[in-house]
Amino acid sequence: MKKVTLLIAALMIVPALAMAQTTVTVSSNITEDTEWTSDNEYLLDGMIFVTDGADLYIEAGTTVRGAAGQDLDASGLVITRGSRIFAEGTADSPIIFTAEDDANLTKDDVGEWGGIVILGRASTNNTVEATIEGVNEIESDPALVGYGGDNDMDNSGVLRYVSIRHTGINIGSSSGNEIQGLTLGAVGAGTTIEYVESFASGDDGYEWFGGTVNTKYLVSAFNNDDAFDWDQGFRGKGQFWFVIQDSDQAGRSAEMDGAGGDETGTPFAYPVISNATYVGPGVSSTPSGDPGQMLEFRDNTGALYTNSIFTDHPGNALRVEDVDGVDEFDSRARLEADSLNINNSVFFSFGTGNTLADMATNDYEATMLNENGNSVTDPQLGGISRTDDAGLDPRPGNADVLEGAEIPNDAFFSNVAYKGAFGGNNWLAGWTALDQYGYLAAEGTAGTVTVSANITEDTYWTADNEYLLDGMIFVTNGADLYIEAGTTVRGAAGQDLDASGLVITRDSRIFAEGSPSNPIVFTAEEDANLTKDDVGEWGGIVILGRASTNNTVEATIEGVNEIESDPALVGYGGTDDMDDSGVLRYVSIRHTGINIGSSSGNEIQGLTLGGVGAGTTIEYVESFASGDDGYEWFGGTVNTRYLISAFNNDDAFDWDQGFRGKGQFWFVIQDSDQAGRSAEMDGAGGDETGTPFAYPVIANATYIGPGSSSTPSGDPGQMLEFRDNTGALYANSVFTDHPGNALRVEDVDGVDDFDSRARLEADSLNINNSFFFDFGTGSTIAEIATNDYEATMLNENGNSVTDPQLIGISRTTDGGLDPRPVPTSPVYGAAGSMGDSWFYSTNYVGAFDGTNWAAGWTALDAYGFLGDGVVTDTEEPVAEVPNAVSLNQNYPNPFNPTTQISFTLPKAQQVTLKVYDMLGREVATLANREMFSSGMNTLNFNASNLSSGLYIYRLTSGNVAITRKMTLIK
Secondary structure, three states: OEEEEEEOOOOOOOOOOOOOOEEEEEOOOEOOOEEEOOOEEEEEOOEEEEOOOOEEEEOOOOEEEEOOOOHHHOOEEEEOOOOEEEEEOOOOOOEEEEEOOOOOOOOOOOOOOOOEEEEOOOOOOOOOOEEOOOHHHOOOOHHHHEEOOOOOOOOOEEEEEEEEEOOOOEOOOOOOOEOOOEEEEOOOOOOEEEEEEEEOOOOOOEEEEOOOOOEEEEEEEOOOOOOEEEEOOOOOEEEEEEEEOOOOOOOOOEEEEOOOOOOOOOOOOOOEEEEEEEEOOOOOOOOOOOOOEEEEEEOOOOEEEEOOEEEEEOOEEEEEOOOOOOOOOOHHHHHHOOOEEEEOOEEEEEOOEOOHHHHEOOHHHHHHHHHOOOEEOOOOEEEOOOOOOOOEEEEEOOOOOOOOOOOOOOOOOOOOOOOOOOOOOOOOOOOOHHHHOOOEOOOOOOEEEEEOOOEOOOEEEOOOEEEEEOOEEEEOOOOEEEEOOOOEEEEOOOOHHHOOEEEEOOOOEEEEEOOOOOOEEEEEOOOOOOOOOOOOOOOOEEEEOOOOOOOOOOEEOOOHHHOOOOHHHHEEOOOOOOOOOEEEEEEEEEOOOOEOOOOOOOEOOOEEEEOOOOOOEEEEEEEEOOOOOOEEEEOOOOOEEEEEEEOOOOOOEEEEOOOOOEEEEEEEEOOOOOOOOOEEEEOOOOOOOOOOOOOOEEEEEEEEOOOOOOOOOOOOOEEEEEEOOOOEEEEOOEEEEEOOEEEEEOOOOOOOOOOHHHHHHOOOEEEEOOEEEEEOOEOOHHHHEOOHHHHHHHHHOOOEEOOOOEEEOOOOOOOOEEEEEOOOOOOEOOOOOOOOOOOOOOOEOOOOOOOOOOOOOOHHHHOOOEOOEEEEEEOOOHHHOOOOOEEOOOEOOOEOOEEEEEEEEOOOEEEEEEEEEOOOOEEEEEEEEEEEOOEEEEEEEEOOOOOOEEEEEEEEEOOEEEEEEEEEOO
């Protein structure tokens, strides 16, 4: 059977006909699930309520406009309690809410329409149920304008990469009834709000009325009143908030109230905000009203601001309200109860003076500022311009501001080194009005910073530079190294003892936190023309910790100890199994594995982990084209997820010296004819009697060898080798495409207690619920094992020789590598429970289901290996597949409960169209060999009997099979 790869764009709306963008007028409330797509613009004709539990889905790149009606005819969008909005743009395709005609509008054009209002069921401190201000002038029904409840985890949906422009119209006969750019009434912490901009509002940029929603990456730019305003017991968390106020604007950067009426009401307001940058209207500006304070706390609010920058305001920096005769329920009381603080922040350029005491309004505020690690420091922002001259760059240049942050110990907050909302990466670029309208400075070309000395104090590397490691660089003396998302680090080309690399020593840490769209890349000095065959161009990354090993004496890390012998720099191990060496997340490590010293075998792996503890976070890391192993653990207890070991010359994964970490979603792809193993697993580095014994637990691995028919220059060996008294558990995994045996468990003659066979027979070495397929030694469990005791263990533990039906295994840059299983693969439903809460529960075996988590951030993707197809068996070559057969994305998608599926045929022919769940189980047959006419055909699918989730629909016709995904949300 030959195979055809049909490329599809999963979950992408595909219109039936290419047509010009049209305007859809929305003039009635939305009472059922609705999708707005980017091939249309949507005009809100009046105040539109999403109600009756409906969900509104807005596709990335969509523009929504507010009609120009005034007063009670004002337009806006209100998400009522029980309904949700899913407005998920991207940095390249934001969702824009703007005025009906914004062609010539500027930041001075405010109040052109209403804005966005989201109402939820989280708690407030109102004594009676409230209705949302402004909108309640148009509509009084609590079902439409009421907010509040007792569900602090209430979910109102998602706003991501959304720009809201020219809002804030006044509603009704009296002033003060404007709607903010984004109004949040009792919105709960189940809601996601990040990368949102409010630009040119006639009132506040944002206002919270109670609730608990957490937010990141908010922009409040050129809004006429307050940039941020909270009230009624708001208790959310925020990080990376940015304010830029227009010249002579009188509003505050933040007006913070505890209650709307009775200040004794609970819960008391207590937001926690880290990494804000607030830029006022100008230190020399002359607002028409009282310039007031940049920050005003009143009505019994508490708060914590930390790691922030406050600058360029004509009045005081802050005022904390002290009401005569009210001792318990004003904000001064919250301050004196240690529930109102500003910590570890920078103040600069205020009209009232140059000291913290000058900037405060009262002495008790000055005392709080002086006692909490704040300073008067010029942050050296790249540019503060309020005109469209490309002069706005809020990134700090002061090295003291780019380090020294003390992030709250809470999983919500990203651990960054810098104070303020920006490091070296200007996350405003691409999706904001600030960028589109010409305010932002150009990114510029990254400079190169050569690092030639050890790092002995906390250091921050930013994405606006590249960093060249000139030699072996040690992060030591307890220093932390922070690397911003999107940063590139290169290893210089020195050889032997001049090899370059990065070593994190014991008690120091690395925080390299990339993202899927902005990974951190470690690569060779010159990698422009390198391929997977270019290995050993530099050293690699080494992390050393204080977790336990089974060495009898303290060890020094191999390879690097040829350059440096000081145990303070190259020693590892200890007694702290929860030791924390920092974070690696979305990090790609490329072209490593240089040999160091005069003898061979002193290569550094892509990532070397010596005694690293379980307090360390390592996930979404790739080791690509190493001259030695992809990864090696020397003892330790670190747990890891989403690791990729691709085209490395020796072993993909190697452990030793009592390693006892957990792993999930490990992926190996070995190059053709490579002789190394997918995993070489040793228990000890010398004396196998040493404790603790090695016992890693690995779930959901997918290991692809060098090819079952490949001919490595050395012994092909076994895909998995267990030796030197290691134990282990592999579960729910896929092992495939290797020329030798699947595994070997060492049995040393005369050693009964301390070889790995003894661990197997003691039930401390097992492989469970896994698929083996396509090995050079045979097609049964007995044939792919090296010894009978291994075969017995495999047969007793639910393993099988089964084709996992991976979409594509290609080792060339032809887009043919796709390690996901086809939708009908037997991997679905084959997984067993791990019985450990650390492991994510899956219903599939192997490292992948329908989502290719390797896409976007890896060398595999950047170099063109990854594909996006499904593979189907066919007797015909690619050229003979009818190119006019197509299967469109269902519409609407997501849907509830009905959707339409259309397909095109070049001639009348028979078709089968079936729907499957993600376990590969058939849930519906929409067509079964009926004759359909040429051209477009459409079928309806009713999923009223199914639960919410991801489903697969598959069309087969003649020698063609095409698969797509769809999402049902009820």
